Amino acid sequence: MAGKEIPQDLPALTQEELRDIGLRHRNPDVRDLLWEIARLRQTVQQAHYIAELLYGKGGTMADSWLQTLMAEPCIVELLEDDYASGIPGSRGWRGEVRTPEHEVSLARMRAEAQSRIAMRRERGRR
Secondary structure (H helix, E strand, C coil), X not given: CCCCCCCCCCCCCCHHHHHHHHHHCCCHHHHHHHHHHHHHXXXXXXXHHHHHHHHHCCCCXXXXXXXXXXXXXXXXXXXXXXXXXXXXXXCCCCCCCCCHHHHHHHHHHHHHHHHHHHHHHHHHHC
8 A cells, every 4th residue: 555646635534524434334444444543643643743842942852753653554564665675766676674673563563463354354254
């Protein structure tokens, strides 16, 4: 999904719209998606806060913010794609290898994701 372009004409949903979707669709998978949206919204709010600190007052919180971002599944997946790519300019093209930290986070992320997928599939069979 990293290579797909997000349509720019889609409106951003408000909290009220998301709550309405949750009330109308009581499906457990919809609930999981809404929780993921809530988590991502919180991340964006933290980004705004950090950006204000960094650029508004010249703070030095960039390292902790980068660590937070590096724990995001979308960042781990993006790095994995870059290491596996042969496109000029990519990490794979330059011959870089994954860091041990990236290997650990990727393996943990995949295992947790597989566990959640199995749980949702089992839930769908009931």
